[in-house]
Amino acid sequence: MASRALSQLLLAMTLPLLKLESAASVSTVQSEFKPSGGKSGQQLDQNNGVRESILLSSYVQLEFSNRPWPQELPENLSLLTASTSLPPRTLTALSLTTECCVKHNRTRFCTCRSGYRWNATLCSLYPTCLGHRPEISSCMCLSFHDAALGYCQLLPPVPAKLTLDTQLQKPRDTLNLILLKTEGATNLRWYLRNPEDPKLIFLWPGAKVDQMSSQGQAGLRVTHFSRHWTGTYVSIFEAQGFRWELEQVVQVPLEEKEVVLLPDKLSISCAASAGFQLSCCFPRTNLAYTATWSPREGSQVSLQNMSDSQCLVLTAQHCPAADTTYMCTLHSQNLARFTVPVSVTIIQDGDTTCPTDFSVVDWNITKAGFVAQAPCPVNKRGVVKRLCGSDGIWGPVQNSCTEAEILNLWLKAKLLLEGQGKPHEEIPCILSQLREQVDVASTPTDLQKLLHTVTLLANVVAETRAELTESALKDLLTTTDKILDVNISSLWTLAQAQVPSMGSDFLKAVETLVHSLSPQQLPFSFSSSNVLLQSQLLRHTSPPGYQMSFSTRPLLQAQIPWYSLAPLVHNGTNVSISSLVLQKLDHRLPSSYTQGLWNASYTTPGLILVVSITADSQAFTRVELLMDFEDMNGAPHCVFWDHSLYQGQGGWSDKGCQVHAANTSNTTQCVCQHLTAFSMLMSRHTVPTDPILDLLSQVGVGASILALLVCLVIYRLVWGAVVRNKIAFFRHAALYNMVICLLAADTCFMGSPFLPSGYHSLFCLVTAFLCHFFYLATFFWMLAQALVLAHQLLFVFHQLSKYIVLSLMVILGYLCPLGFAGITLGLYLPQRKYLMEGKCLLNEDGIMLHTFSEPVLVIVGVNGLVLLIAVLKLLRPSLSEGPPVEKRQALVGVLKALLILTPVFGLTWVLGVAVVFDQDSMVSHYIFTVFNSLQGVFILVFGCLTDKKVLEALRKRFQGTQSSNSAISLATNETCTSEHSKERSEHASYEENMTD
Secondary structure: OOOOOOOOOOEEEEEEEEOOOOOOOOOOEEEEEEEOOOOOOOOOOOOOOOOOOEEOOOOHHHHEEEOOOOOOOOOOOOOOHHHOOOOOEEEEEEEEEEEEEEEOOOOOEEEOOOOOEOOOOHHHOOOOOOOOOHHOOOOOOEEEEEOOOOEEEEOOOOOEEEEOOOOOOOOOOOOEEEEEEOOEEEEEEEEOOOOOOEEEEEEEOOEEEEEEOOOOOEEEOOOOOOOHHHHEEEEEEEEEOEEEEEEEOOOOOOOOOHEEEOOOOOOOOEOOOOOOOEEEEEEEOHHHHHHEEEEOOOOOEEEEEOOOOEEEEEEEEEOOOOOOEEEEEEOOOOOOOOOEEEEEEOOOOOOOOOOOOOOOOOOEEEOOOOOOEOOOOOOOEEEEEEOOOOOEEEEEEEEEEEEHHHHHHHHHHHHHHOOOOHHHHHHHHHHHHHHHHHHHOOHHHHHHHHHHHHHHHHHHHHHOOOOOOOOHHHHHHHHHHHOHHHHHHHHHHHHHHHHOOOOHHHHHHHHHHOEEHHHHHOOOEEOOOEEEEEEEEOOOOOOEEEEEOOOOOOOOOEEEEEEOOOOOOOOOOOOEEEEEEOOOHHHHHHOOOOOOOOOOOOOOOOOOEEHHHHHHOOEOOOOEEEEEEOOOOOOOOEEEEOOOOOOOOOEEEEOEEEEOOOOOOOOOEEEEEOOOOEEEEOOOOOOOOOHHHHHHHHHHHHHHHHHHHHHHHHHHHHHHHOOOHHHHHHHHHHHHHHHHHHHHHHHHHHHHHOOOOOOOOOOHHHHHHHHHHHHHHHHHHHHHHHHHHHHHOOOOOOOOHHHHHHHHHHHHHHHHHHHHHHHHHHHHHOOOOOOOOOOEEEEEOOOOHHHHHHHHHHHHHHHHHHHHHHHHOOOOOOHHHOOOHHHHHHHHHHHHHHHHHHHHHOOOHHHHHHHHHOOOOHHHHHHHHHHHHHHHHHHHHHHHHOOOOHHHHHHHHHHOOHHHHHHHHHHHEEEEEEEOHHHHHHHHHHHHHHHO
């Protein structure tokens, strides 16, 4: 029905049957007959006057001026002037095919009646009434903006059949759709309509989709089928002048892992809480699922509907009498049921528990060894977990929550790569939304999903050769700038602990997307705090070629000589060059270096330069590039990021790059023969390469090995004579174990250069592990000796149990370093960061600092404190009150203690601090190397040869003297000068402890 404001109502029809006979004129509403090229059943013979029936298809326009539609059309209509050349005829049947309505703006909306359709030509020329794209619609309704003539035509039989070749039994099966078609079928396209969204999704040959076509049939294959691919598959094609649309509904059952239980395991204290809640959540699909909980006694069950899932919540009013397993059962028509269990454990009296805690979320009382779980806040997906330790202490909160919108964008990008959607439309849309989501990222998983989304989009671009528009590229660069900002630097650290290659993957993705800028958008530039881009067309070149400069810190200038570009610019070829600088991203890359680089910790200038050259849609990488970095200190290396290293995690390589003398004194020039992500490595923490230093180290270690062997021989000869009391036994037992550990460590160190290096060599790995373990054990035995001495100094009259003290010393001396060495091996060997490049020693890239140097410096600090206590004890009584002779003797005792205990306690490692703070000083390196390589010599001299009891025992051993008691008394008397006062006697006893 049309309102009075509308001009008129139009109907289109066919005239299927006419009788060639005289017809009485009938009064009709304004009518007009207009032939439209219809066919007659027989040729009309005007001369013989024979009456016969024919089938005629014509276009007739009927205009109704009154408001309501007529209930019935007149059976007899006068055929007007358009048919005056034909004999009079009578209309005996009328079939309406098209209904048209005229709007205020003279636009006509014409809809086909059942069994009729617009032909393919009209479908391609005019838009649909509902706003759908004509290429994905069978156009039952079209919108006309001009006086177009046409009508919906009778549909012939369907010229094709769509069948499901295989019945999907479970997820990850392969879907096969077969379209049996006529030879005339053309312009075939596949679409998917999800249950939640009626909009058709275009399918392209992505990572999961294969499309096949042959004579008589076409096929669609979807591998590793999942619930995100369920729905109605639509095949649209053209045949017999019409556009056809065939559908096939495809369903697949849920997987057990898609059912989320919260919590999946629960411990509950009935005294603290009478009831509890369990949730069983499952995603919405085109299969109708129902869920049930069992047992249900004394519980209430409610259903919660969300946008993409449903949750069946069991609310138990009372604790069960004993440990109970609750079952969430899901079932759907014609599908087998599956059940997911949740165990509820009752906390008994005497069980170790973690108390109630209200940090971050509310944590109820939890049994030791259980993981407490809580739902994420609103608009986030995931679970917050917290382990209750075996000692009843809460562990750190593990937040795996992800923003729902970030997760949706990641899923869109993932499905786009798999084959859902049109890349040139979806990529700009996702990039635009992604830019806004960086600001709300608050967890490591948020950052991971953001970066992975960019990586997925880059893979789509690489697969489809899609080109980005200027606005899409700006969205990408803005997102990159925010991701590199310092505000989320803490998220990087936590996220990279889970995915070490995250920074490398992101760099590769940004490179790929930047290179896909459409040439029509050039020239293009972008500048922000962390991202700078210059892109331009180079139509001709001459000396000095292409130059670029960036106002970064340090300042960066780059140049491509004209002789490298000249072969590319010929016959008017358009060459596009893009130069991208990323700041702070180099600090997010793994500290991995290829062979040829020094094995040390490096620092980078904070920026990465990426250059790309494209000519005639073809990328060129073999071009000479000159880069000038200003204000560079230390020994620099020109490097690039090689994504192929370390099983795809990437690493710095200097292949094809070298350092050249620059034009100015404060500039370092890099020359590379290829294009990729460039930066500089500065070896601030690298020990200077010096053959004399290496020789001194080898000689010192060799001398230590000989000295330690002499120590073992001496102890073999005099052991029984020097351990007559417990204090002497503890001291010499610690020294003996120090000798054993240091001898084993120095031997492994000297033998490591003769072994085949690399992770494939078991002997190399064992040698590196033993070096780490025995060197650490040496220092832990030093700590054990210092702690025993501290106890003797502070608690003079407290007797020590020989068995207990020796057991504690063994645990401290061997088990503690074994734990450090084992954890280091387990953490860094899988990452291939355990070994130093080309050597069978522990990697110096941070690992040596954290797993060796830091424990050693802590031990040295404790030993230094013990030495300070010893000195203070030796200074009692006050030097200001005694006679000059006593002052001199006290000072001699202090100096003797310092001389003996400093090297034996490993205090020469304090020199390592000077090396850290003065990397470029050769003097500090020489002093540190000499003193620490001669540790074995110091133990021989100050632990054995200056010990009076050891010397006396050796003398008696070789002279055959039997008076051991008098010798021991003599040695003691040498340290005690008089017995005139109680203070003098105490002073002498401390000095004896120092040298005993």
